[in-house]
Amino acid sequence: MLSPTGAEAGADADAVKEPARRPASPSRRGIGVPRAGLRHLSLAGVLVVLVAVGAFTRPEQFLTADNLQLILTQSSVIGVVTVGVTFVIIGGGIDLSVGAIVALASVWATTVATQEFGLGGVLLCALAVGLGCGLVNGVLIAYGPMVPFIATLAMLASARGLALLISDGKTQVVTVPSVLDLGVSDSYVLGVPPLVLVFAAVAVLGWLVLGRTTFGRRTVAVGGNAEASRLAGIAVRRQRLLLYLLSGLCCGIAAFMLIVLTGSGQNTNGNLYELDAIAAAIIGGTLLSGGRGTITGSVLGVLVFTTITNLFALNNLQTDVQQIAKGAIIVAAVLVQKGRKSP
Known part of the structure; x- marks a missing residue:
């Protein structure tokens, strides 16, 4: 049998190597970045539409400087909480206790004994309570036998009860x-x-940490596949602990902001913050299953929700209508995520 010529051999070699030179599929080229940008543009478009609706229905009230300041101020407290919740969800967890932690921190930081130390005492106490609750959540979830849902649900009940005990309902x-x-x-x-x-x-610090640091990359990796992250050398348990500490810290900051905003501390503070924060993160593009999300999207989600609430209030719509609208938005956002994940 005749051996193949050099040209034929070269052609055979090229044929063998051809699969290795095939371009990567679109899903491997970072298609998530354009999708995230598209979602951000969509949310920005929703905000523009809401502003237009407000300008049309209540032009003498909605577009005033005082009302715009009110929208931004109301967005601030829940926005800080949402930043922490976004990190937790991207890391594959959930935190149902953020509202109760805000209430406990605001109550503890406004006791007579704490206020004797002035502004520094109030601020440090709020941060310490938030970090303490985050530490308990993190230890139970990362090193204990509890799943995030149960651990944070227990913290929700305990923190609310302790806030009621400290304040005596006053x-x-x-x-x-x-x-x-x-x-x-x-x-x-x-x-x-x-x-x-x-x-x-x-928000800027959260954006930098998530997108520009090793901590952020590890958060995404752990949320996407915890076992693969462990095999790659990432300390998964420590990462989860740090995520809940971060969430608790954000709750402490939000509690101090709420104290400044209301001039008081109450055991009812932070009511339903956990639902609002999770909803804002979801419509901002954060996957409930973990592994994907952006701080920019969550911030836009907070602004959308706050603007909707403001519009409803200016148009004298009932609170129950607001809640129904929020629920519909959450369902729509989840359905969009499911549609994009399906082949």
Whole structure:
């Protein structure tokens, strides 16, 4: 039998190597980035539509500087909580206790004993309570036998109960002038309330940490596939613990912001914050199964929800209608996610 010529051999070799030179499929080229950008543009478009509706239905009220400041201020507290919740969900967890942690931190930080230490005492106490609750959640979930749903549900009940016990069901009025001064118009920076600046700072830091640091990449990896992350050398348990500590820290910051905003601490503070934060993260593109999400999307989700609530209030619509609308938005967002994941 004649041996193949050099040209024929080269052709055979090229034929063998051809599969290796095939271009990667679109799903391997980072198609998630364009999708995230498209979702952000869509949410921005929704905001524009909502602003147009407000300008058409209540032009003398909606477009005023005071109302726009109100929308941003109301977005700030729940927005900070949403940043922490977004990290937890991307990491494959869930946190149902954020609202109760905010209530407990606000109550503990406004006791008479705490207020004797001034602004620093109130702030540090709120942060310490948030971190403490986050630590308990993290230990139970990362190193204990509990799944996130059960552990954070138990924290929700315990924190609410402890907040009620400390406050005795009463409103605790803040008497520290330096704390109250942060909520008055004289403290605004170029017309922007300090609480909005805090929210912006937390959101920017969250965006940088998630997208530009090893911690962020590990969070996405653990949420996408915990076992593969463990085999790759990532300390999965420690990562989960840190995520719940981060969520608790955000709750502590939000509690202090709420104290500044209301001038008081109450055991009813943060009511349904867990649902609002999770909903904002979902419509912002964060997968409930973990492994994907953006801080930008979550921030836009918060602004959409807050603007809707403001529009309903200006148009004298009932609270039950607001809740129904929020539920419909959540269902629509989840259905969109399911549709995009299907082949």
